[in-house]
Amino acid sequence: MTLSSHPLVRLERLSVAFDGVTVLHGIDLEIRRGETLGLVGESGSGKSVTWLAALGLLPKKAQVAGRVLLDGEDLLGAAETRLDDVRGGRIAMIFQDPASALNPVLTIRRQLGEALALHRGLSGREIGAEAKRLLDLVGIPDAERRLSAYPHEFSGGQNQRIMIAMALAGSPDLLVADEPTTALDATIQAQILDLLAVVRRETGMAMVLISHDLGVVSETCDRVAVMYAGRIVEEGPSAQVFDDPAHPYARGLIGALPPLDGSRRRLVSIPGTVPDPRDPPPGCAFAPRCLHATRDCTAATPQLEEVAAGRRMACILAVHRRALAHREIEFA
């Protein structure tokens, strides 16, 4: 096995429960070096929890099980000191609301410098120089002077740029961007996404983009995983999943997206709401909202099955249909 085929991060049966209520049901997911994976789904589907759990950032009362392998090393059982090296140093994370994600009473220099001191061992003047370079890199004008400013003296977009600079401070191999543009104005969103693309190109780091904005994911990501009620229900190369979604939920999500070619058609919405994790429906969690559900769907929870190279889905109907289609092609 060569190094490039060996995944950077591999989640195995990762599950999370709060007070006995399971919110994440055994996630299996791989991130390869340098790739961009989109993680999509409604709020509460477990997108953020997956990565907060992987990095040990959930509150202590959360029960986390499974394995989180970083270059083969399991992070779930790792010591706090080891995790502190990984967090920010190997895997960095940025969050939805940059204004509240930065400490209001500390200068940008302090907050950036902290990461530089921890992960790069810099001190004194080196920190100032490197912090300035990072601010320049993420496009904060007048970086030298702005280092001594506080978060409230920046706009939301600038604060997210500072968050990105802070994430880059430790030269991580993976950046987990948790809804990085959701709290920002539409024009600023595009700038931040462009910045992330530039930064990725320059550093070669991998990225997980957590978003409920399918448009953003389809433009940015190599692969996409669709989550529903704490499970991955479909996963595959972006182009394939967006062109030909298989899971009824993914079809619904993508059907709810206005087509980019401008042709006008009725947008379809998915009836019903996400199930309450305290009272999950039997079998497939999507069955109660699914137009195609049969009795078999409520009998057992469908497992994520690989139907083609890199293409996985958790729906008995979709898997069945794929198999049929495959046979028809063979017969033809």
Add this chain to the structure above:
Amino acid sequence: MIRYLLGRAARALLTVALVVTFAFVVLRMSADPALVILGPEASPEMIVAFRKAWGLDESIFVQYLDWFRAILRGDLGISMRDGRPAIELVAERIPATLALTIPALMIKIGIGIPAGIWASLHRGTMVDRAVMGLAVAGFTVPSFVLGLTLVLIFSVWLGWLPSGGQDNWVHAVLPIVTMGVGGAAILARFTRSAMLEVLGQPFIRTASAKGVPWGRVIRGHALPNAAIPTVTMVGFMVGTLMAGAVVVESVFSWPGVGRLLVVAVSHRDLAVVQCILLVVAATMVTSNLVVDFLYGFLDPRLRSGARTGGH
């Protein structure tokens, strides 16, 4: 910043003026010092002479103006009971009061803040529940009840500590503990909720996500934010250094400002009461001013807010 502080200082002066004016009016309306001080056997001539001597025969408005002019000259009046300047009487009691309230303040801060932080970091555990249970007990029990309970235990039953008087430092132990416990309880609860509020903020998760060890997240990120509301409470406690000991001084017969106030009020010794209120109000607003100043220091959002507000 300077303009902001000047504005605060002006408001502080106004507060003091309002407090003493209100007290002036209320004291004069509520009872006649001549009757209280001279007693029931005094002849009408004596009463008239007393009122004339102290200016009480003038209208309240004239009295107020005279008194105000005197204050501007630095003259806080003469005690009607023993003829000495009121400020002297008050000043000689201040050390005794501070001898109780300053150590009590140190107990409040020294126990209350660490206990609150500790409880917040062990939220929901037995430790947290124990600290908070004690805190609720500490501030729901009135200080005279706590004081008398301590006297019962340590003076009457165990005979370890004196129940009153002011011969040496041993006499100060029970009053100090009585005051310190209640304040520590309040401060512990206050600090705990300030910390819990801060620990739930997204920037704490950011700090952890960039690999800052938990101990440093607490010290470097959580505490500087939790300090802002906590300083308010400590400031309030500093403000009560003069006035906070009235009940405890009475329970332990401690000859401080608080006891002097009780005696002066009951005798309608106007100059002394007003002098004490002036000192108390001045300490209160001064500590508020210091708190405002510290806010600007602790919270950069206020600092620049004041700066832009000043343009």
